[in-house]
Amino acid sequence: MSFLTNLINGISLGSIYAIIALGYTMVYGIAKMLNFAHGDVIMVGGYLCFIVVSHLNLPPIAAILLAVVGCTALGIVVERLAYKPLRQAASLAVLITAIGVSYFLQNSALLIWGADPKAFPSVVPFPSLNLFGGQLTISSITLVTVLVCVLIMVALTTFTSKTKMGKAMRACSEDKGAAQLMGINVDTTISMVFAIGSGLAAIAGVLLCSAYPTLMPTTGSMPGIKAFTAAVLGGIGSIPGAALGGVLLGVIEIFAKAYISTQLADAIVFAVLIVVLLIRPAGLLGKEIHEKV
Amino acid sequence: MSMLSINDINVYYGSIHAVKGVSFDVNEGEIVTLIGANGAGKSTTLNTVAGLLKASSGSIEFEGESLQGVAAHRMVSRGIALCPEGRRVFQNMTVRENLDMGAFTRSEEEAKEMRARVYESFPRLKERRTQPAGTLSGGEQQMLAMGRALMSKPKLMMLDEPSMGLAPVLVQEIFSIIKQLNEQGTTILLVEQNARMALSIASRAYVLETGRVSMSGDASELLHDERVRKAYLGA
Ligand SMILES: Nc1ncnc2c1ncn2[C@@H]1O[C@H](COP(=O)(O)OP(=O)(O)OP(=O)(O)O)[C@@H](O)[C@H]1O
Ligand SMILES: [Mg+2]
Numbered sequence: 001m002s003f004l005t006n007l008i009n010g011i012s013l014g015s016i017y018a019i020i021a022l023g024y025t026m027v028y029g030i031a032k033m034l035n036f037a038h039g040d041v042i043m044v045g046g047y048l049c050f051i052v053v054s055h056l057n058l059p060p061i062a063a064i065l066l067a068v069v070g071c072t073a074l075g076i077v078v079e080r081l082a083y084k085p086l087r088q089a090a091s092l093a094v095l096i097t098a099i100g101v102s103y104f105l106q107n108s109a110l111l112i113w114g115a116d117p118k119a120f121p122s123v124v125p126f127p128s129l130n131l132f133g134g135q136l137t138i139s140s141i142t143l144v145t146v147l148v149c150v151l152i153m154v155a156l157t158t159f160t161s162k163t164k165m166g167k168a169m170r171a172c173s174e175d176k177g178a179a180q181l182m183g184i185n186v187d188t189t190i191s192m193v194f195a196i197g198s199g200l201a202a203i204a205g206v207l208l209c210s211a212y213p214t215l216m217p218t219t220g221s222m223p224g225i226k227a228f229t230a231a232v233l234g235g236i237g238s239i240p241g242a243a244l245g246g247v248l249l250g251v252i253e254i255f256a257k258a259y260i261s262t263q264l265a266d267a268i269v270f271a272v273l274i275v276v277l278l279i280r281p282a283g284l285l286g287k288e289i290h291e292k293v
Numbered sequence: 294m295s296m297l298s299i300n301d302i303n304v305y306y307g308s309i310h311a312v313k314g315v316s317f318d319v320n321e322g323e324i325v326t327l328i329g330a331n332g333a334g335k336s337t338t339l340n341t342v343a344g345l346l347k348a349s350s351g352s353i354e355f356e357g358e359s360l361q362g363v364a365a366h367r368m369v370s371r372g373i374a375l376c377p378e379g380r381r382v383f384q385n386m387t388v389r390e391n392l393d394m395g396a397f398t399r400s401e402e403e404a405k406e407m408r409a410r411v412y413e414s415f416p417r418l419k420e421r422r423t424q425p426a427g428t429l430s431g432g433e434q435q436m437l438a439m440g441r442a443l444m445s446k447p448k449l450m451m452l453d454e455p456s457m458g459l460a461p462v463l464v465q466e467i468f469s470i471i472k473q474l475n476e477q478g479t480t481i482l483l484v485e486q487n488a489r490m491a492l493s494i495a496s497r498a499y500v501l502e503t504g505r506v507s508m509s510g511d512a513s514e515l516l517h518d519e520r521v522r523k524a525y526l527g528a
Pocket of ligand 1: 306311331332334335336337338378486
């Protein structure tokens with residue numbers, strides 16, 4: 001049974017990585033930039049949810065909504081103030097700015113909420129699920145996480161393949177000039193993808209803090225890096241790739257912790273990434289792209 | 294009054310002065326062609342009209358209104374479409390999705406009506422509507438690029454080298470479609486390497502040479518002009 005438990009926990013952790021990776025990959029696909037501050041939006045989402053539940057005593061669902069709205073707004077503002085002025089700049093300048101935004105968010109959180117870890121309240125008030133006469137226990141947060149990830153995947157896939165705005169996003173990701181010739185406002189589209197990515201980060205933040213209930217200003221950085229790894233593993237820019245990469249990474253991490261070594265787990269995760277990239281440089285589901293520089 | 298009026302525009306790429314004081318007009322209902330050697334500034338001129346590039350000086354007027362400061366994505370709703378050099382269809386999107394993008398600023402009904410017209414002009418596109426554009430042949434991609442530009446129901450359609458890289462039969466077909474579109478009421482501004490074909494369907498022409506207009510006049514006159522024949526018609 002412990003194998004099954006580990007697998008389920010891996011899929012659940014992987015689902016969180018997947019949700020974060022979806023944000024990374026969509027922003028990369030359209031804005032062609034790695035938003036290294038993405039992980040810190042998760043942390044902001046966690047804090048927003050924490051405040052609403054602990055200090056305002058509102059029900060969890062209100063807290064989650066507020067976290068999503070807050071992070072969506074944060075994503076739009078950060079893009080507008082920090083990245084939009086660099087639209088024509090070298091990608092290195094954008095990358096450094098993103099790292100700067102990451103530190104800015106972490107330090108702002110430190111200033112506002114302090115360094116001591118907060119105990120995150122439960123936002124999923126359901127009982128655990130007992131299977132096989134109590135031999136296998138799955139916590140409700142585990143189930144909810146996987147379910148939310150699947151829902152998000154379906155929603156995003158439908159959005160990008162069926163809606164006009166979603167198709168416009170794909171057009172922008174291929175050729176911004178041609179997209180403009182179609183009448184698509186590229187600035188609005190980029191703003192929108194930041195909004196979606198940050199909203200997803202908020203959801204990931206709430207799920208992450210529910211599963212691992214300590215909240216600190218640095219809470220988002222490691223999951224952020226792992227999700228970035230997941231996005232690259234799956235093929236950066238690809239939505240199914242991000243989901244696959246995220247889940248794989250979560251499972252590998254949990255198995256490595258359970259059967260090999262807790263200390264080495266992260267090293268193993270990155271080793272897998274390196275091996276995959278050696279064999280498939282574009283990632284598992286990525287297309288071989290010829291970068292125009 | 295002319296539909297499109299370009300007055301003494303200058304366009305730079307950094308320090309490269311690509312278009313140097315170009316002026317020309319396109320009247321409603323005309324086919325006007327810009328011909329010239331590689332690097333003469335033809336694409337730069339079209340991209341500037343489309344708003345993708347900014348002229349550093351001079352003016353561009355469309356239907357009596359200045360296009361100064363109008364963003365590229367607002368041009369389609371004004372009635373200007375550009376079918377760009379090198380096709381630039383959305384490779385990972387299907388033929389149908391590409392056409393839908395062309396009608397981005399239009400309503401669902403208008404898109405439907407235009408799609409029917411595009412499929413009529415390009416039956417091949419209808420057959421291939423579920424296929425990703427990247428898997429089409431070069432000629433088919435050119436048809437898609439033209440169809441996509443048409444989807445916005447433009448008053449002025451600018452075409453940048455639509456015959457590039459196509460077999461002679463297909464070139465004939467593309468040019469006869471351009472002529473047809475014009476007869477149905479679309480004003481055309483055509484940039485071409487194939488000067489003979491362009492001059493044979495155009496009413497007027499401008500010759501660009503290193504960023505300047507060096508000659509202009511009735512297309513049929515230029516077709517028989519000694520200098521044009523030597524430089525651009527290989528005769
Ligand atoms: N992105 C760019 N950056 C710098 N210079 C450019 C750029 N695009 C074009 N140029 C230069 O501007 C000049 C005009 O180029 P343009 O593309 O308008 O020529 P063209 O007449 O369309 O040529 P062709 O027939 O080869 O398409 C050329 O000298 C070219 O090298
Ligand atoms: Mg050109």
